[in-house]
Amino acid sequence: MSDVKQNFIPYGRQSIDEKDIQAVVEVLKSDYLTTGPAVQRFEEKVAEYVGSEYAVSFSNGTAALHGAVFAAGIGEGDEVITTPMTFVASANCVLYQGAEPVFADIDPKTYNINTDEIRDKITDKTKAIIPVDFTGQPVDLDEIMEIAKENNLYVIEDAAHAIGATYKDRKVGSIADMTMFSFHPVKHITTGEGGIITTNNRKLYEKLLQFRTHGITRDISSLSENHGPWYYEMQFLGYNYRMTDIQAALGASQIDNLDKFIEKRKEIVQKYNKEFSHLKEIITPYQSPERNSSWHLYIIQLKSELLSINRKGFFEKLRQANIGVNVHYIPVHLQPYYKELGFKTGDCPVAENLYEHIITLPLYQDMTDEDVQYVINIVKKLIVEHQIK
Structure with missing residues (x-):
């Protein structure tokens, strides 16, 4: 491929x-x-x-x-x-x-x-x-x-x-x-x-x-x-x-x-989890046993200490490969308008730390099996290329 x-x-x-x-x-x-x-x-x-x-x-x-x-x-x-x-x-x-x-x-x-x-x-x-x-x-x-x-x-x-x-x-x-x-x-x-x-x-x-x-x-x-x-x-x-x-x-x-759409999303998530869960450089999404997600977004967390490429570089390389990744979200209190209201860095340290490491991968019901496999292959390829030797 x-x-x-x-x-x-x-x-x-x-x-x-x-x-x-x-x-x-x-x-x-x-x-x-x-x-x-x-x-x-x-x-x-x-x-x-x-x-x-x-x-x-x-x-x-x-x-x-x-x-x-x-x-x-x-x-x-x-x-x-x-x-x-x-x-x-x-x-x-x-x-x-x-x-x-x-x-x-x-x-x-x-x-x-x-x-x-x-x-x-x-x-x-x-x-x-x-x-x-x-x-x-x-x-x-x-x-x-x-x-x-x-x-x-x-x-x-x-x-x-x-x-x-x-x-x-x-x-x-x-x-x-x-x-x-x-x-x-x-x-x-x-x-x-x-x-x-x-x-x-x-x-x-x-x-x-x-x-x-x-x-x-x-x-x-x-x-x-x-x-x-x-x-x-x-x-x-x-x-x-x-x-x-x-x-x-x-x-x-x-x-x-809707139910058909959600089932398709779950199938894609299962494929992502199967391929990514064993990679020590990635944290896959947690799913509580009592909460059945409808999977709007699939977000991975990069362990930057295990990669020689930072999140920005990872993001840019995925975009260069025609994968429309995104980041959800910039914590609201870090927006300039909210800083003017008195909010500041350090107010929500867990959210702030998470923001520095997350990337949203494609997830929608019309993704083909080829699309999903392509995303998986590129993510894994980038991980292999940029591991610390």
């Missing part, structure tokens, strides 16, 4: 079939393009799949998180605990409401938020926890929900990576007060852009619905007055965060293939 593959292999990408295309075409030919019946169908299918009472779709995952933070009543002067090992949206949504994100360090084995760190960070100002199911592996939900109950906090689970994952045989999306899923094209299923919040709480559900539509309601029982059947009220400052029927139709079609 050649050392250079002609076709670029990205770290992730969407999988669209003819059924998906036809679902979107049907909406384009219908009377509804924005928020209409397809959105409701998609929300119902997601709620049924994860086992939640309600689901509210949004224009993207960040907007969904913002809606959840609002629905939890979080505002100026409040604190929300989250992880630094995530995309910036998990913390930015707190800032949008004028509250302060507080970063709890991660577990060095799972890379998820450390529950002991959560307990240490709780103050009188803490109002919620936003744990992140990093790479698709659920956080310790029982422990986190217990912490929240003891301290009267909301749990807003950022499950952008974890649709289809299970925790102790329960689907992610049915356990936390609110759970966010993302439908960006690199995720398991896509709506182009899009996100959703699932919940079992009727009051939170109603707040989320109103928040995504400018704070407007037509619910007669909620109106302060009523001028007639046309009447509506904007009761608070909401946002235009609605999903379109075009997006929802794609998502409703995609979810029919």
Whole structure:
């Protein structure tokens, strides 16, 4: 096999079939393009799949998180605990409401938020926890929900990576007060852009619905007055965060293939693990026996002390071989904006150390056996070439 593959292999990408295309075409030919019946169908299918009472779709995952933070009543002067090992949206949504994100360090084995760190960070100002199911592996939900109950906090689970994952045989999306899923094209299923919040709480559900539509309601029982059947009220400052029927139709079609997509991802992970687990220069992902990951990302950790090439060099050589590796993530508190807010290097040493050693390898359901084997061969070749003699 050649050392250079002609076709670029990205770290992730969407999988669209003819059924998906036809679902979107049907909406384009219908009377509804924005928020209409397809959105409701998609929300119902997601709620049924994860086992939640309600689901509210949004224009993207960040907007969904913002809606959840609002629905939890979080505002100026409040604190929300989250992880630094995530995309910036998990913390930015707190800032949008004028509250302060507080970063709890991660577990060095799972890379998820450390529950002991959560307990240490709780103050009188803490109002919620936003744990992140990093790479698709659920956080310790029982422990986190217990912490929240003891301290009267909301749990807003950022499950952008974890649709289809299970925790102790329960689907992610049915356990936390609110759970966010993302439908960006690199995720398991896509709506182009899009996100959703699932919940079992009727009051939170109603707040989320109103928040995504400018704070407007037509619910007669909620109106302060009523001028007639046309009447509506904007009761608070909401946002235009609605999903379109075009997006929802794609998502409703995609979810029919979700379990198949996850199984394919697991097959690829098994091949990676089989080939990489015996290499002393690499740490493969840990998988808790009680948490069934849906495998959004496959991340290896390089033991740089055993290699004569650093992580940057390893990354560049993989890219030169047309393998679209990435790094997930730069710890949020190390971003320049967050440093201006007072966060600094040393705040979360476990996450900071992990960041220096990780690389994300390609993982998506349309990878061919040849693609997977090519990635394996190049990684192993680089390891052999750059071992310390």
